Amino acid sequence: MNPNVGAHVSIAGGVDNAIDNQLEVGGTCGQIFTHSPQVWQDPNIGTEEAELFRTGTADRLDGPWVIHTSYLVNLCTPKADLREKSRESMQRELEAAAALDIPFVNVHLGAHTGAGVEAGLENAASLLDELDVPDGVQILIESDAGSGTKLGGQFEHLATVLESADQPLDVCLDTAHTFAAGYDLSTAAAVDETIAEFDDVVGLDHLRCIHLNDSKHDHGTNKDEHAHIGEGYIGEAGMKRIVTHPDLRDLPFVLETPTEDGRSYAWNIDRVREFRRE
Template identity: 35%
Template sequence: MYIGAHISIGKGFAAAVEQAREIGGNTMQFFSRNPRGAAVKALDPKDVVMTKDKIQAYEFGPIVAHAPYIINLASPKDDLWQLAIKVMTEDLARMDTIGVPFLAVHPGSHVGKGLDYATKRIADALNLILQGENVTMLLLETMAGSGTEVGRSFSEIAQIISGVEHQEKVGVCLDTCHLFGAGYDVKDNLDQVLTEFDAVIGLDRLKAVHLNDSLQPLGSKKDRHANIGEGLIGAEALGRVVLHPKLKHLPFLLETPGGLENYRREIQFFQSLL
């Protein structure tokens, strides 16, 4: 089982790997840059080498970077759309340098322009970002469906991918809280959800799972993460997620409240299931 949590890279990538290991993780997720802005520090070559060495020495599973929240690949405003393209292009190159295999991103919001406009706008952006030379794969994250979010259904994700030229560079990251909010019953009908995913998108595109309980009920269209076992999905159901034969090879990343000590307890819980 590859399980970890969202770790701060404030002290560098190598320090983040150490922190992930200290709480019992064997993978991790981090923001590719300031999550609320476009600011980013230049890579430190020494830190990059140390990071790669530690990942190999600790036999870490696939690591996932997460794009900042300001990204809107569906934005009808050209300046914001171009900013999203610039940031994603830069971050894919940075993750290539570090050796991070996956960069997850929220697909975007159509802000009133409609779904068909948004899925094409996102695909057009990805065709500018993905030139076929990058090693890091971009992962579209499933969303709960709040407001004008795109990616609330498997069909919306598939519609985006269908317009991308380099489809081999695009994967999917499932979020259990988002899925539940969008109406996919991962609590009582996990097999049915995965069967639908496979039929619409293909399980071969599934590369990572955000492992979160939900404060809001099934189909609420709200994204409210809860600690494992303290939400409406529940620890037992989330245990079935990490042990599912079609999922158990994937990296599972916690994004639950409470900080490092909470992450440590939750990682221990899932590891105990083995």
């Protein structure tokens, strides 16, 4: 079976343009920002373009789509004003997902900025419980590279939030982040061991999406810099096992690989399909 693989694509000119952008690189699923991730801004999606997006996706792609929240969102913050901005931003993204028939909204836990790990995770769980999640939409907590006071690098962080929140939550595992956080993925055996640990700590039933990225830095460095598939420190052996692992192979793979060296998403998507054929 061919992998369900796609990329994070632009919605410039209208969210419905994401469909053509995805097809252009050969993707069958994908991810979008509803606005610039560097600013506080509500999604501005018109009724007509939302309808074009919904019908175009149903007719032309396998799906699913994922909305990635703003980089400014910080669920773990102890600061009341940032917490409220993060909550409001998350709520608007959830409403946009419902309007677009997008099943997943992906978010990083953020940083505790000195409050401590336990307090930061408690802040995240309680904020998520304040959200009104529309029917048909699921929040995904993304694994993190774990630099500084950022949380989500350890599987235990993800498990704690999922267990503490009353809100049903699932996980998006980013391969580059997981590797940078210290979980080896560079060999078939290492992938098997890491996925077994994830299952033991978090549970594979909570894993709904993979951000498939190689890493420009070795595991345990906490450096978040993505590389082309099979061209980084995870390498070919690790990437082949990830996309063929029996517990992962049927999940949607969403690429956030770089555009450099004359290669972009299309090259990386072809590489994933090549690894599945071998």
